Amino acid sequence: MKARNGFVFTLSAIIIIVFAYLLMFGANLGPYYRFNAAKDLLKLGLDLRGGVYIEMEAVDKNVDQDALERARQMLELRVNNLGVAESTVAIAGGNRIRIEIPGISDAKAALEQVGRTGKLRFVGPDGKEEILTGSDVKDSTVGVDPQTNQPVVQLKLNEAGAKKFAEATKKYIGQPISIYMDEDLISSPTVQNEIPNGEAVITGMKDLDEAKRVAGIIKSGALPVKLQAATVRTIGPSLGAEAIPTSTKAAVIGVSLVMIFMLLYYRVPGFIADLALTVYIILTVLIFIGIKATLTLPGIAGMLLSIGMAVDANVLIFERIKEELKIGKSLKSSIDAGFHRALSSILDSNITTLIAGFVLYYLGSGSVKGFALTLILGVLTSMFTAITITRFMLKTFVNTGWIKNTKFYGA
The missing domain is CATH 3.30.70.3400 (Alpha-Beta Plaits)
Known part of the structure; x- marks a missing residue:
C-alpha cells in the first residue's frame, strides 16, 4: 500500500512539473516543432499588443x-x-x-x-x-x-x-x-x-x-x-513591449517568493501547496486558452490577485491541521479535521470575492470586465485546487510513510 501511494505521489508530482515546464518554456524539438502554449495560444488585448x-x-x-x-x-x-x-x-x-x-x-x-x-x-x-x-x-x-x-x-x-x-x-x-x-x-x-x-x-x-x-x-x-x-x-505596441516582460518578471518573483515561504514555514504541507499552486496556474492558463479570453493588464492583475486567494486557502487549511496536531491527534485525523474545519472559512471568503467579481463583470465594461473575469475564474480554480488537489496530494504523501515526524507537518 505504501509503495502504491509512493508511486502515485511521485507520478503526480512529475506530471505537474512537466506540464508547468511546457507551459512556461514550451517544447523545442529542433527546427520541425516548437510550441509555447502561453505565448502561442493566449490572446493579448490592445494594451499589450497595440x-x-x-x-x-x-x-x-x-x-x-x-x-x-x-x-x-x-x-x-x-x-x-x-x-x-x-x-x-x-x-x-x-x-x-x-x-x-x-x-x-x-x-x-x-x-x-x-x-x-x-x-x-x-x-x-x-x-x-x-x-x-x-x-x-x-x-x-x-x-x-x-x-x-x-x-x-x-x-x-x-x-x-x-x-x-x-x-x-x-x-x-x-x-x-x-x-x-x-x-x-x-x-x-x-x-x-x-x-x-x-x-x-x-x-x-x-x-x-x-x-x-x-x-x-x-x-x-x-x-x-x-x-x-x-x-x-x-x-502603441510599446506598452505591451514593456508590460509583458515586466508583468512576467513580477509574476515569477511573486510566485517564487510565495512558494519559498510556504516551503520554509509549513515544510511538507508547504511543498504540497506549491504543487497545488502550480496546478492552479496551469489550469488557469488552459481555461483562458479554452474560452479564448483576451488577456489584458487588468486581467493579469486579477490573475495575480487570485493566486493570493489560492495561497490563502492553503494557509487556512494548514493552520487548522497544526491546531489538531497540537491537541494530540494523529497525523491522518488532523489532516481530515483540518480540511473539514477550514472549508467553511474558505467558502465564506471566496464567495464574497465571487459576488464582487460578478458585480464588476455585469456592471463594468472594457478593462473592468477583463479584471472581473480573470478574478472569477481564478477564485473558482483556486477553490478547486485547494480543496481537492492539496487534499489528494497531502493524504497520498502521508500514506507513503516517508515522513512520519509531525514536526515536518507544522506541529
Missing part, C-alpha cells in the same frame, strides 16, 4: 437594443473585412458599441471602414446587374427547414421588390444571386425556382449563428441606427 480602439455611439439616445445588436453584427463584418484576427466588436452598455482592432495603427482608415452608412445589394450572376437594394427588403428572419432541420434565412420583400425578384428568379434559375453589403459578400444562394410572391428562403447556412448574422444584415439594409464616433484612439 492597435485601434473605437467607441461608436448611437445618435438616438433611445435606440432599440435589437437594432443596436444588428448594427454590432454589421460593424463586426466590416472589421473582419480589414483582415485583422482577434478583433472585438461588442455592445459596451447603454447605446455604445466598442471596437478593438489589434495590430493596426491607422485609426482614421479603420474609422472610415467601420463607420460608413452601407448599402445592401442583390446582384445577378454577371456581378453587375443590381436586382434589389435594402429598400426592397421588408423583413428577414431565421427559420428551420422542416425537411433537413437546418437553419435558413426567410426573406419578405415589399411590393416593388417582389415584382423585381420574380422577374430575376425566373431569369436566373440554376444560377446564383449574390447578396452584398457594400463590397462584402454576405451570401450567394442559387435560384432553385421562380419566386413570384416575394417570400424566399436562403439555405446552406452552416449553423444558427451564421443564419442570424445573415438575417440581421439583410434586415438592416444598412446600419440600422445612426452612429457617431465617441472615442477613437491608437494604442
